[in-house]
Amino acid sequence: MELPSKVILLKLYRDLLTARRVEAELYSRQGNLAGSGGGAHRGVGEEVIPIAICNNLTETDCIHPNFRTFFCMFAKPGFSVVDVVATSMGRAGKKNVWFTPENGALGSSGTVGEPSVRYVGAAVAAAIKKTGDIVVFIQGDGAANRAPTHEAMAVAAAWHLPIIFVIQNNRYGMGTSVEKSYNINDLSLRGAGYGFPHERVDGNDMTAMYLVAKKHIERTRNGGGPSLIAADTYRLRPHYEGDPQIYRPKGEIEEWWRKEPLARYQKQLMDLGILTEKDVERMEAEVKAEIQDAFNEIEKLPRAVNYANFEKTAIAEL
Amino acid sequence: MAVVTYIEAVNQALKEEMRRDERVVLWGEDLISMNGVFGQTRGIFDEFGGDRIKDTPICEQAIAGMTMGAALRGLRPVGVFMNAGFSLCAFDGLFLKLGCSGGMATGGTMPVVIYGVISGPSDDNDHGMSPEALYMHAPYLKIVMSSTPYDAKGLLKTAIRDDKPVIFLDHAWCFFMGHKDGQIARTREAVSQEIPDQEYLIPFGKADVKRKGADITLVCYSFMVHMALATAYNLAKEGISVEVVDLRTIVPLDVEAIVTSVKKTGRLLIVHEAMKRGGVAGEILWRVHEEAPDLLKSLKSPVRRLAAKNLPMVPAYGSIVAPTADTITVAVKEMVKK
Numbered sequence: 001m002e003l004p005s006k007v008i009l010l011k012l013y014r015d016l017l018t019a020r021r022v023e024a025e026l027y028s029r030q031g032n033l034a035g036s037g038g039g040a041h042r043g044v045g046e047e048v049i050p051i052a053i054c055n056n057l058t059e060t061d062c063i064h065p066n067f068r069t070f071f072c073m074f075a076k077p078g079f080s081v082v083d084v085v086a087t088s089m090g091r092a093g094k095k096n097v098w099f100t101p102e103n104g105a106l107g108s109s110g111t112v113g114e115p116s117v118r119y120v121g122a123a124v125a126a127a128i129k130k131t132g133d134i135v136v137f138i139q140g141d142g143a144a145n146r147a148p149t150h151e152a153m154a155v156a157a158a159w160h161l162p163i164i165f166v167i168q169n170n171r172y173g174m175g176t177s178v179e180k181s182y183n184i185n186d187l188s189l190r191g192a193g194y195g196f197p198h199e200r201v202d203g204n205d206m207t208a209m210y211l212v213a214k215k216h217i218e219r220t221r222n223g224g225g226p227s228l229i230a231a232d233t234y235r236l237r238p239h240y241e242g243d244p245q246i247y248r249p250k251g252e253i254e255e256w257w258r259k260e261p262l263a264r265y266q267k268q269l270m271d272l273g274i275l276t277e278k279d280v281e282r283m284e285a286e287v288k289a290e291i292q293d294a295f296n297e298i299e300k301l302p303r304a305v306n307y308a309n310f311e312k313t314a315i316a317e318l
Numbered sequence: 319m320a321v322v323t324y325i326e327a328v329n330q331a332l333k334e335e336m337r338r339d340e341r342v343v344l345w346g347e348d349l350i351s352m353n354g355v356f357g358q359t360r361g362i363f364d365e366f367g368g369d370r371i372k373d374t375p376i377c378e379q380a381i382a383g384m385t386m387g388a389a390l391r392g393l394r395p396v397g398v399f400m401n402a403g404f405s406l407c408a409f410d411g412l413f414l415k416l417g418c419s420g421g422m423a424t425g426g427t428m429p430v431v432i433y434g435v436i437s438g439p440s441d442d443n444d445h446g447m448s449p450e451a452l453y454m455h456a457p458y459l460k461i462v463m464s465s466t467p468y469d470a471k472g473l474l475k476t477a478i479r480d481d482k483p484v485i486f487l488d489h490a491w492c493f494f495m496g497h498k499d500g501q502i503a504r505t506r507e508a509v510s511q512e513i514p515d516q517e518y519l520i521p522f523g524k525a526d527v528k529r530k531g532a533d534i535t536l537v538c539y540s541f542m543v544h545m546a547l548a549t550a551y552n553l554a555k556e557g558i559s560v561e562v563v564d565l566r567t568i569v570p571l572d573v574e575a576i577v578t579s580v581k582k583t584g585r586l587l588i589v590h591e592a593m594k595r596g597g598v599a600g601e602i603l604w605r606v607h608e609e610a611p612d613l614l615k616s617l618k619s620p621v622r623r624l625a626a627k628n629l630p631m632v633p634a635y636g637s638i639v640a641p642t643a644d645t646i647t648v649a650v651k652e653m654v655k656k
Contacts, residue, residue, distance in 0.1 A: 062391070099423045101390040107415075107423050114410050117380045121387025121395070128343065128369045129392060148410070151377035155384070158375050 003207060004214075006274055012055060012206050013269055015075045018287050019047040020262050022081060023071045025291050026088045027241075039241030043068030045204070048261045049168050049231045051075045052209035053136055056217045062104030062122045062135040064115050066168045068235070069138075070097060070108075078103035085294040091301035104133070113139055113146035116165070120152045123161035134220050135163040142173020144190065145181055153226070157194040160225040164216050165191070167228070168203065170235035175247040191228030203231030204261040207268070236260065319512040324492050327467035327513060328358045331474035332396070334517065336366055339394060342478055345372040346381055346398025346433075355400055356435065356493050382408035385430040386420055394429040396478065401445045402434030402487050406452070416483040417456025426458060430483045433474075438491045438541065439591065439640040443630040448540070448592035450568050453485045454601065460484045460522060461568040465492060465543035467511040469566060472520030479519070489541040489591075497544040500551035502643065523570035527579065531561035533654050534585035534619075537576055537602060539565040542589045542641065549646045558654050568598055573605045577613060580606070584618040585653050590625050591640045599623035619653040 003009065027040055043066070050065045054075035057063060063076055071088065074081045079097050086094035099107045106122055109115045119137040126133040139149060144167045156163050167187045171178045178187075191198025197219070201212040209231060216227050234256040238245050269275035322330065336342045344359065350373045353360040362371045374381050378399065385397040399405045405412060412432060420428050437445040453459050462477055462484060464470040470488065477484040496508030528543055529550050538546045543564045550560035561579050565572060580586045586606070588599040603621055607614055614621065624641040631639055 106387055106390050107419065109410075109415065109419075111410050111414065114379075114383065114415070117377075117383025117411060118387035118390075118415070120380060121384030121389075122391045123387075124343075124345075124372075124384055125388045125391035125393050148379040148383060151375075151380040152383075154375050154377055155380045159372065 001207075001211065003272075004210060008055070008210070009207070009269060009274055012051060012210060013265060013275060014283055014287070015051045015055065015072075016047055016206065016262055016265060017283055018074065018081060018290070019051060019069075019072045020044070021287050022074070022084060022291050022294075025295070026071065026085070029295070030088070039243075041068055041240050042237040043071070045236035045256070045260045046168060046170055046233045047072050048206050048209050048265075049166065049203045049233060050138060052206060053138070053166065053213045053217070055210065056214050057104075057136070058133070059103060060131065060133050062106060062119060062133065064106070064108060064119050064137045064139075066138045066140050067108060067112070068140070068170070069168070073097035073105070076103070081290055082294040082297055085291070086298045086301060089298055090304050091298045092304040093301040094298065096304070104135070113143035113149040116149045116152035117155075120156050120161060120163060123156065123163040124159065126162055127159070132221065133162070134217060135161075136166060136217070137163060138166040138168050140173060141167055141169040141171065141178045141187060142176070142181070144187065145173070153191075153194045153196070153228070156226040157196065162220050162223075163226050164220055165196075165226065165228045167230045168233060169230055170233050172235050172239065172247075174239045175243075175245075177247065186230065188228055188230035190230070194226070194228075196226050196228045197224075198228040198230070200230045200232065203233035204259055204264065206261060206265040234259070320515060321510050321512050322467050323506065324467045324470055324509045325357045327471040327511075328474060328488065329360055331471045331478070332359065333362060333365065335475055335478040336362065336370060341392065341394045342396065343370050343372075343388070343393050344396045344398060345374050345384070347374055347376055347400045349373055349398055354398060356490065359398075378404050378407035379411055382411035382432065383415070385432065386411065386416055386428065389428050389430050390424075394478065396431040396433055399432065399434035402436045402449050403444045403447045405432065405434050406449060409452070412459075412485070413453065413456050417453065417459045421458030421482070427481045428458070428483045429481050431477045431480075431486055432483065433486045433488070436487055436489045436540070436591075438489060439626070439631050440633055441631070442633060446631045448487070448590070450485075450487060451592055451597050454569055454598060458483060459569065462486045462522065462566065463540040463568060464488065464566060465528075465540055465564055467509070468513050469520060469526065469564070471513060472518050473522075473566060475517075476519045476522060480522070487540070491541040492544070495541070495544065497548040497551070500548050502544060502548055520566065522567045523572050524566065525572035525575035526564045526566055527561060527575070528564045529560065529562040531559040531583065533559045533583055534587060534650055535561050535563060535576065535579040535583045536587050536589060536646070536650070537563045537565065538589040539568065540591065542591055545641065545643045545646055546589060548643045549650065552643075553647065553650060558650060560650060571602065571605060573609045576602065576606055577610045580613060580617070581610075584616070586617065586621045587646075587649055587653060588621070588623045589641050589646060592626060593628050594623065594625035595628045597623075597625050599625055619655075622649055622653060624649050
């Protein structure tokens with residue numbers, strides 16, 4: 001396995017660090033949005049998958065992130081940390097990282113998996129208009145069992161569309177473990193029935209994930225058609241903050257914290273002699289400042305949600 | 319002026335809009351391999367090629383959901399459902415997304431047409447049911463239901479040019495049947511009409527008075543227009559003058575046209591083929607009440623609605639479940655009592 005260049009490896013580290021820190025800051029600022037027991041759905045420890053993919057995309061490619069790790073969208077060309085912060089804090093005036101169609105963010109859904117067919121539609125548009133854009137649809141192991149994702153793969157296969165499906169397998173769909181909802185361990189096998197090249201990868205290994213994403217994206221961009229990547233990771237946090245997690249085996253979370261990707265990637269780069277303690281210290285300070293600047297910038301922006309606007313745009317008669 | 323069948327009118331609308339705007343694309347089940355089953359898409363593949371018209375696998379959620387993704391990336395797709403009932407497989411994509419959140423995200427802009435065919439009461443419930451009341455509940459969906467070749471062509475062209483999502487529901491009985499001399503007729507003549515050679519569009523939210531009358535206003539749409547016109551023809555011989563108002567679009571609803579007619583006739587009968595409970599008729603009555611509350615107090619006869627019984631459609635019982643010219647006749651006579 002030939003490693004990516006040092007520049008790329010360091011960029012990936014910087015993005016992973018930024019993701020971890022911006023998520024923590026968002027969580028601390030937003031609080032738990034509690035009230036009825038429903039709290040934040042955090043994606044700590046799953047950041048490698050979207051970051052590795054986003055670093056292989058262009059400004060006009062489309063991507064649907066798993067809802068837990070949408071905060072990694074700053075790594076998608078066309079978006080920034082400010083956009084992520086503004087979107088999360090409900091501010092207007094910046095790009096919404098969930099919905100900016102020209103940059104390939106086409107919205108998501110409370111019914112997980114449903115947007116898969118929407119993103120196939122984007123791949124149809126790319127094929128018909130011959131834009132050269134590709135589409136990446138990331139979903140969790142829970143969503144990957146839903147009917148629309150199967151229809152999405154069926155049509156993508158039949159029409160040979162430029163789309164890559166990614167299963168971000170964090171081992172839990174809410175409280176139900178992947179063992180209880182699948183009878184396969186290698187979720188990439190789901191691609192076989194659709195005739196897709198399919199590959200399983202350690203989604204907590206940044207270099208492996210980056211190289212697999214790069215290979216699949218280049219293949220699809222060159223007309224190779226759809227494929228499927230199953231990236232294994234782990235949901236370190238509860239389904240929602242406040243979830244008592246009665247379904248978790250004892251010791252499982254602690255075991256996976258030992259495999260979490262930030263410390264692991266940092267060690268890998270240090271072992272390779274690419275990263276030093278001093279670099280880490282400097283980057284931590286830079287990232288902290290960048291995030292602080294982003295929050296300062298969005299403080300002045302107006303609130304994004306404006307129901308009066310919705311009323312103007314719906315069919316007038318109510 | 320050329321005489322065309324209903325199917326030919328739909329086919330012309332699709333082809334003309336595809337010639338006019340290369341962003342217009344069609345997909346659905348058997349659009350190429352079976353000409354859309356009824357012939358609506360005949361010749362489109364030959365003229366426009368496989369980029370502009372596509373046969374999908376039997377994947378209704380994809381037919382619906384893909385329209386939104388493609389529209390957000392610069393196309394103007396028409397997603398075709400062989401049967402309108404099949405669209406309920408995709409209710410998430412059509413109702414929750416196109417009908418609700420998609421509109422909120424874009425400020426309403428989403429140039430998508432969802433076209434489906436209601437098979438009618440002669441078919442089973444999954445093929446035959448009329449889903450308009452379900453879609454009427456969504457804030458961002460317009461709903462078109464046409465009854466004649468002229469209307470179908472003009473309304474479908476308007477739908478394709480609309481920047482908001484439109485649910486266009488055709489009725490298969492309109493493809494094969496119309497009315498003639500007070501009878502429902504299954505002839506080519508009964509489903510044909512002269513239409514202009516030059517291009518025309520029909521605006522949404524403008525009902526069409528298909529027959530003028532003085533004694534009672536019969537509000538209807540889709541194939542029930544033919545039932546109503548057959549009834550009106552026969553009742554005229556008995557001295558009862560029925561005004562038939564064809565809504566053409568359920569959303570937006572032309573309340574003004576209904577109020578104007580009822581002010582003249584003093585009686586209102588609403589007829590639809592869909593089930594009565596939660597149906598469009600209830601909404602129409604309330605809209606009339608809100609628009610003209612005094613009108614309902616001064617009627618010569620209480621408002622009535624005729625709709626399918628609250629039962630699934632079963633072919634053998636189809637004629638019993640949905641309104642017919644006979645049941646409409648009985649209702650009108652009870653209301654007019656001349």
